Amino acid sequence: MTTYTTTPIFYANGEPHLGHVYSGILADIFHRYRRLIGQPNVLITGTDEHGKKIALAAEAHQRDIHSFVDEKAKAFSDLWESFSITPDVFVRTTDVEHKAKIREIWSRLVNKGDIFLGSYSGEYCVACEQFYSERELNNKRCPVHGKEVETVEEATYLFRLENYRQSLLTFYRDNPDFITPRHFQESLIEQLEIGELEDLSVSRVNNSWGVNVPGDVHTVYVWIDALFSYITAIERSGGSQQDIAETVHVLGKDILKFHAIIWPAFLLALDLPLPKKLVVHSWWTIEGKKISKSNPETTVNPRVFSDKLTSDGLRYAFTRQKPLSRDGNVSIVDFIELVNADLANSFANLVKRNNTLIQKHFNGELPKWESILNDDQCKALFETSLEVLNDIRQAYEAFSPYEVTVRCKQLVDDVNSFFHCRQPWLINKGLEHQHVAATCFVVANIVRQVAIAVSPITPELSASVLSEFGEKLDDTCWETLSLDENIRLTSVNSHFKRV
Ligand code: ME8
DSSP states (O other): OOEEEEOOOEETTSOOOHHHHHHHHHHHHHHHHHHHTTOOEEEEEEEEOOSHHHHHHHHHTTOOHHHHHHHHHHHHHHHHHHTTOOOSEEEETTOHHHHHHHHHHHHHHHHHTSEEEEEEEEEEETTTTEEEOGGGOBTTBOTTTOOBOEEEEEEEEEEOGGGGHHHHHHHHHHOTTSEESHHHHHHHHHHHHHSOOOOEEOEESSOOSSOBOTTSSOEEOHHHHHHTHHHHHHHHTTOOGGGGGGEEEEEEGGGHHIIIIIHHHHHHHTTOOOOSEEEEEOOEEETTEEOOTTSGGGOOOHHHHHHHHOHHHHHHHHHHHOOTTSOEEOOHHHHHHHHIIIIIIIIIHHHHHHHHHHHHHHTTBOOOGGGGTTOHHHHHHHHHHHHHHHHHHHHHHTTOHHHHHHHHHHHHHHHHHHHHHHOGGGTTTTOOHHHHHHHHHHHHHHHHHHHHHTTTTOHHHHHHHHHHTTOOGGGOOGGGOSOOTTOBOOOOOOOOOOO
């Protein structure tokens, strides 16, 4: 059965930054992992192009809004390529088919009585495209961007969010692992328990850049427009609306409420199933400031990082530096250190040394598995590696790529210690041939395992290592991981140099 992984769809009001790339990389890692275990998975991403925020940005640049959003959508899709992010569907909220879908959904909600015409007054942040209550604001400023909010009082369509609060609470209590990491779910339950949810304003009258409400001058609230893009994308890939049940949403903690309260409430109102999981990540900061378009000094062009670290290097550093639950500071110096230590010195160097020995002394051919059966040290290391692979798989299943890198690094460290203790390079200085052959065999096998296991995170490095054994990543899957009895070397490449 096909499963789906989504990134948030990003606002097309400016250039993409490292925070966006992080969400894209995480979603791509989960997507690649599913494929690696033989599970068809569709990766969905896209751009959120309607609303006052985008209209104001185009106006500020004195640009025609259509060509402005075209340019921004292209900037995102080009950037994905540079970071080996491989979406199957790129959805834009200005797509004709999406706009038709929003009107259809709107009519269904109106017909059910969940949406009704009323009026609303409150404090609105255009940057967040949402109303805030007085207690959420800091001195009339929004808690996310620190921008001054505007008081808005207007006729609006409203959605009865409160009608779904009890069902949501029951759902969250019955599904304690729906949101990961867990503490995000705990804080959400607290929010739902506090008391009644206000009606949600779901249309705007002072913004014409959006999907028209059928039969009225209002435009549909951008968050309805944005959230339902997931369904447009699923349908475009050949799936049905019911497939939302097979969908994992990756998102930043700033938009948790939209995905954990508003989105499920809409789905319940439409009698659709709820998603499979929300994977929530924290923020990257630069010198302590959240990377954000409203902090221009934090929006360094992400290509500066891939030029320096390589795409795999940034993917690895992002994953290895911190678990999803914690905020982290982006420091190119720290990232370089990490990538050099783990990928270049520890892993690639081991591969190169072992494979060079295999080429030189065994002409690429390795002895068979039986040759190590009497070698307890080799057998023990190999058994350890199988256990670690199991842990790595569990870490992927738990959406914890940080844990994947921790376990991989431990295994590579163990193999390096083994390699140094066995000293296979002394082959011409009195070491038994069999001792060296068994060493090289076991190291080659584990290196191959690590390359496959870490391939969702570092696809290029893994492909390069596997090519030395005459294998392609596409033809390899988790099931072939345990042991390659007939492993042989076909070439020695130079895969990851110090950056
Ligand atoms: O919110 N660190 O779009 P957006 C980590 N269009 N991740 C970050 C980040 C940071 N400093 N800054 C941004 C929107 N992100 C809506 C979403 S979905 C139906 C609609 C990531 O362009 C993070 O995933 O403001 C965050 O949720 C997303 O970018 C917000 O992107």
